[in-house]
Amino acid sequence: MHLNIAHETVYRYASPVKRSTQYLRLTPSDGPSQKVLSWALSLPAQTSRCLDAYGNVMHVLTLDEPHLEIHLHARGVVETHDGPPQLEASQQQFPPAVFLRDSPLTQADAALRAFAEAHASAVAADAWQGLLGLMHALAEHMPYTPGETDAATPAAQAFASRLGVCQDHAQVFATCARLLGLPTRYVSGYLAADFEHVASHAWAETWLPEQNGRPAGWLGFDVSNQCLADGRYVKLAIGADYLDACPVRGMRLGGGLEAMRAVVQVSVAQVLPDQ
Incomplete structure (x- = not known):
């Protein structure tokens, strides 16, 4: 594409x-x-x-x-790549575990820890499917709502407000996935879609372990659109949170x-x- x-x-x-x-x-x-x-x-x-x-x-x-x-x-x-979502091998000079650490905008509070823990058993059994469940639950908890947060809003605050945009969704998802032991990075970029975007898009990528016959690799989760990143997505930058990317x-x-x-x-x- x-x-x-x-x-x-x-x-x-x-x-x-x-x-x-x-x-x-x-x-x-x-x-x-x-x-x-x-x-x-x-x-x-x-x-x-x-x-x-x-x-x-x-x-x-x-x-x-x-x-x-x-x-x-x-x-x-x-x-x-024109096709279904695929796991992406790591090409970074540092290991995926770098993205296990929190950051100024992805620090967890008790509410986020409890939310992540509710998905721990599903993620342990099958990280791909378990994170899909977490993604859908998160979108239901905090539907896409422009104008309620800004660039300085931490993940815990956005989660507590139950409102946010793609930036908030990516940071909350990253916080939860890291709590479950899965390295996750914030991604900024572009999305080709049928609806209008007035700014660049954001999603999260998680390093999935070798599991259930699948190799290890990065997989993109777009909470705002409740889908996996595929050929419609173009990456600009990665980081621990919005401030990096x-x-x-x-x-x-x-x-x-x-x-x-x-x-x-x-x-x-x-x-x-x-x-």
């Missing part, structure tokens, strides 16, 4: 920003489930490119002149109130047969 992706993010400020630095994870990488055929960023200034601690491609954008707006554009074509994160001096608009368009590209 070939996916056309166009991602625009615009920041506007009430007063001039004197200086700003943005950390951009807006460039996907080749992996077992995807191949980047073309990709380009359109940014207001030159950037420096590097790999962050998790191996994500990161661009650092620094604006030293006063500005009232920042426009960020990313677009390209990514080829993905969000597409844009930065700091600024001045500017007052900030307004942000992000629009993502993902469509299936028509592939012409070889002549």
Whole structure:
């Protein structure tokens, strides 16, 4: 499957920003489930490119002149695996167990521990099926509800409110899976779907052990859509939580109130047969 992706993010400020630095994870990488055929960023200034601690491609954008707006554009074509969800072998330089640790936004409280424990026996018997059950139970407990949480909302708080968006679902799921002894990472990226997304998507990937005739590997769980990640999904970045993998994160001096608009368009590209 070939996916056309166009991602625009615009920041506007009430007063001039004197200086700003943005950390951009807006460039996907080749992996077992995807191949980047073309990709380009359109940014207001030159950037420096590097790999962050998790191996994500990161661009650092620094604006030293006063500005009232920042426009960020990313677009390209990514080829993905066209078929049912598959376990993905690890290609990281560090072991999956790194993703057993908690993080600032994925610390468990008593309520989350009790919720995870209710699924412990099912997960121990069959991690794939047991986590599907946890995913569906979580979606029922906290249905997708925009506008009730923000980027700084911890998993425990979102779970207690019984409301949230894909970011919250991914972080709560990761917290529960880690409590059950399964390494789980937060994933930011894109989803080709029949409904409209106004920003990038997020889901969780869990390292499943070799079990019941299946090999070990990563499997993506999208709580918001109650499905497994397949060829409709494109990964941008991974991390322990949103703060590690969000597409844009930065700091600024001045500017007052900030307004942000992000629009993502993902469509299936028509592939012409070889002549």
